[in-house]
Amino acid sequence: MRVAILVLIAASTMIAGAKRLADTARLSYHFARLPGMETRRATLFGPWYESVQRLRRETPPDATIDFVMLRPEARDIAVLGAAELQPRDVRLFDGWTAWELRTRAELLHDARAANAAPRPPPSPARFVVVVDPTAAEPLHLQ
Secondary structure, three states, X not given: OHHHHHXXXXXXXXXXXXXXXXHHHHHHHHHHHOOOHHHHHHHHHOHHHHHHHHHHHHOOOOOEEEXXXXXXXXXXXXXXXXXXXXXXXXXXXXXXXXXXXXXXXXXXXXOOOOOOOOOOOOOOOXXXXXXXXXXXXXXXXX
């Protein structure tokens, strides 16, 4: 009886996960044929990855960069882009008004969270990047 239950559980898991497993196998096969890791990353992550790599090439390692997020959906690619651009000092702002007022974006809306060390607002950065996930170039250097 126990064996039958285990076989039933294993079979139902395999049936439920078969589509996902087949999709993963197809994706792996597709990536295996692509030349080089950078091409694979650009294919997997999409236009924001190519944009952030261009920004990395165009800005020096000691640059200050302000990311102005034009819409709420821009948060994900702004955070990932900021991480990719390290060691550059990247600051995030929710729209142009926040950028003009030098009010940094609150990424974690929690009374216990700390988004940045308490200090005066930063001065404008040397580079300003507009973040719009709906644009052809999601991270655009102003």
